[in-house]
Structures are given as structure tokens and as C-alpha cells.
Amino acid sequence: MAKILIIDDEETVCQSMSLVGKRAGHETSCARTLAAGCQLASEGDFDLVFLDVRLPDGNGLEMLPRLAQAPSKPEIVIMTGYGDPAGAELAINSGAWDYIEKGSSVKDITLSLVRALEYRKQKLSLSGRQEVVALKRENIIGNSPALTACLDAVARAAVSDAGVLILGETGSGKELFARAVHQNSKRSDRPFIVVDCASLPETLVESLLFGHEKGAFTGAEKARDGLISQAHGGTLFLDEVGELPFATQKAFLRVLQERRYRPVGGQRELESDFRLVAATNRNLNQMVEAGTFRSDLLFRLSTFVIELPPLRERSEDIKELARYYMDKFCENNGLSPKGSCPEFMETLQAYSWPGNVREFINTIERTVLTAREQPVLFAQHLPTQIRVQVTQSAVNHHEIAAAPPQLSPPSQLPKLNDFRDNVYTQAEKQYLCDLMALAQNDIATACNLSGLSQSRLYALLKIHDLHRST
């Protein structure tokens, strides 16, 4: 059972929010002014505070930092007036967990409450470590701090219905993250409709988005639903939103504001209730300055902004990604799982991946197919241009590092036995990698060269995770 504090001057709001909290099995308290709310928060052990913005003795947002610093460090959900995207943005930027519109349905309030408490439970159980909320992250591989922060942002965005803008270089996972926002939202059982703005033909863009009536233009033999209508109840994902023609941006803004639109050639206005997620690798702020993107549309799109880091900035994720996709491609191609040498991973980690995860996946697939039945992957299995780039940058790096080092005694040393064991293990692994490379992965040759028995060699390969099929 959690403790919830509701700060609102309206009796009816306090009562209905209290009811929702109690029905979900929690204890609730109410305060009608900011001063009373702050007092209660400083004395009580609250997990969650629902905070109104306009209160008789001040603005809730201004008090948010103080409330968040109460001894129990509660999660805070802001309650805004109906249709106030500016208030929503301000709430999130001020560090609130979420915002809800006053008069939201019981389902929406409960969802926000449940997710905020889930987040808190996990946060507390991780005793302050910066980790992600439990969320469906199917197919999103990696646990680097940068990726974890993005998953955290997905969790926050998923509980609300506000616009999400996902920024990132090509192939960095924008569509994957857009799907994650949808899959974790209350709309997950409704459609996820993708609009690739870069490939919308300019002449047909409005009819594709809004649909058209029969005979609306030459070739319109039957009436057709547009993508906006198909997204009703679900999520509309505008990929490459920077490519949306300027004229269409205006029409689209109107749909976002009013949730109403008119099919091409139609008389009647139709309604669609969709959640918008957009993505781009362009700098939309610069486009606004250049007059090619509408600032009001950008404002609407970007209540939540998720910035995906390029793969080269999160090389901690590379081993996990490599393991996942090596196993996947082996399985898809009926091959036994493969091991890999340290140099293989080091080369993957040192490369700059301009095409990000997409390029990485293609490379792993190609490498697995090149190695076919060979049980261990070596750096030599990787495409030449990758090895060349890594070698060149290593050479440059050495040149820079060639300056005489400033020797200073180390501040810490491991125990001698640990140090020796570590060196021994690394040397043994290196030997096995070299051995398997020299023997071209042939076990009998490797036994001959090393003097090891076959069972000992298999055992060592297994210990070092170099031969995962044994």
C-alpha cells in the first residue's frame, strides 16, 4: 500500500482522486492549499503527490522542487487544466513524473498512478541507482547509462498522451523506440501506424493522410480512409517528420489541435483520436529558423523529447548487441552458436558505426555468414573497411600517445594472486584465440599444434566462451 497526497483546492477533485487512490488499495490525504500540502509532505511519508497548478496561495509548479525534496522524495504528478500543452511541457520540464488533465477518466488517472508507483518501487529497490523503469523493451538491447536514460524517458512518455519527438542519427533505433512508447501506453492494443514523410509523394500527401472521397480527383475510383483515420485509438508515427511538406504541416497542425479533419473532396469533418510520435535526424530548430518547419508544429510535437545516442557513444552496449545478433543469425541460418575472440569485440567497439545499429546488424549477419561452420569469430572475419578504419585510428592514436608518459605511482593495486590469475586467464584466452586462428578453427589441427587433448581443448574453449556449441 502506498501513501498518496492530493493538493487541490477543489473539493470534488480531492474526493474523486481520493476515491481512485483508495480503490487501488492506497492510503490518501488531501490538502487544499500549497502551504498545507508542503506541511503534510514534510511530515508524512508520501510516495506520490498529485499537485494542482493553480492554488489559492500560489503556483504548484513553483513549489514542485520543494515538494520533491520532502523527506520521502515523492513522485509528483501535476494536474493541469484541460488542453494546456504549455502547462504539460512545463510540468515535465520541472521534474514531474507525469501530468494529467483535470477531468481525465478514471482509467487514465489509475494508469498514471500505477506507473508512477511502479517506477518508484523499482527506483527504491535499486537504492538510488540510475536505472530504468520496468517496461516492455522487447528487442531493445543494451544497458549503457545513455540507453537506460532513453528507456527511462520512454517509460515517462508512455504514461501520457502528449506528443513525443525522437531525435537521432540514421539507424539509431528511432522507430524501435517509437514502437516501445506505443507498446507501453494504454493504446498498445490499438494500431501503430507508420507514416514515412520522406516517401510521401507531394501530390498525394493530403489524400494519404486524410483519405479521400470517391471522385475527389482523377483516379479516385473509390473512397479511401487515410492514415489518420487508421490510427484512431492508437498511435500515429511520423517518421522523418522534417520532410513533411510545409503546406501539409499547417493542415496537420489543425488535426493535432482539434483532432478533426476533412478527407480530400469530402464535405463532413471526421474525428480521430490518435497519439502522435514523430522522429527525425534533422535539426528542427534550425529548420524553424530557416522558415522550413513551423514552430507551432514543433512545439506540439515535442512535449517529450527523446535523444537517442549514436552507437559510437555507447560502446558498452556492443558486446550485448553482438551476442544477441550472433545467436540470432546463427539460429536463423541453422548454425551452431559461435564464440568470439577479444579482438573481434575490440574491433567492433573501436569502429565508428556511421550507420549505427542498422549497420552493426548487417555487419554481424555478414560476418556470421562468412564464417559459416567455423565456431569462433575473429576480427579477420569482419569486413575489410571496418578493420582498415579501426587500424588507422589506432595508428593515429599511438602517434598522439607517443609523447613521453608522465609516470606516477598507481593509487591502488590488486592482491598479487588476483593480479597473477587475471594475467594468466587473459594469456590463456589469447593463446586459444591465436591457436584457433592458426588452425583455421579445425579442432584436430589445434590439438596437434598445442599438444592438448581434444576434451581438454573443448573444455578450455568453453571456459573462455570461445566455442559456445560444445
Ligand SMILES: Nc1ncnc2c1ncn2[C@@H]1O[C@H](COP(=O)(O)OP(=O)(O)OP(=O)(O)O)[C@@H](O)[C@H]1O
Ligand atoms: N538498441 C537496439 N537493440 C536492438 N536492435 C536495435 C536497437 N536499436 C536499433 N535496433 C535495430 O536497428 C535497426 C534500425 O533501427 P530503426 O529502424 O529503429 O532506426 P531509425 O533511427 O528509425 O532509422 P532511420 O533514421 O534510418 O529511419 C532495426 O532493425 C532495429 O530493430
